Amino acid sequence: MQKILGLFLFGIVLLTNIEAKDYEIKMLDMDKKGHTMVFDPPFLQIQPGDTITFIPTHKSHFAQSKVIPDGAEHFLSPLDQKTTFQLNQEGVYLYVCPPHQMMNMVGIIQVGKAVNMQEIRSALPKLERKAMTNKGRFLEYAKQIQE
Ligand SMILES: [Cu+2]
Structure with missing residues (x-):
């Protein structure tokens, strides 16, 4: 019986790991549609526990969260470095690229429900x-x- 329970729990752990996904967000001077100073994709909907990875495809960009859900942790990627963050707290996150905030280089991530x-x-x-x-x-x- 204990063996079966052990296998069952192991299965749940495996399943949880498989289901957590990573989403890549490129930091671009220009995207394929001609938008300048832009995150690609600029909007993401993910689940709690998923990760986001900022990719410095072009130089002189980074990402900093500005508004986050209660209990969440702010994120800040170093300049020109590929960085991964795990978002565990449900809600909507607003972030910017500080050197290009004047050019509205911004993005939104929805984690689970928009609380x-x-x-x-x-x-x-x-x-x-x-x-x-x-x-x-x-x-x-x-x-x-999605509300
Ligand atoms: Cu930028």
């Missing part, structure tokens, strides 16, 4: 105001959030 929409709604217009070019991106990406 912090009130905070996100008030933060989006404030972050948008920092953009001198590529205006409206944050609001456009936010349309993909």
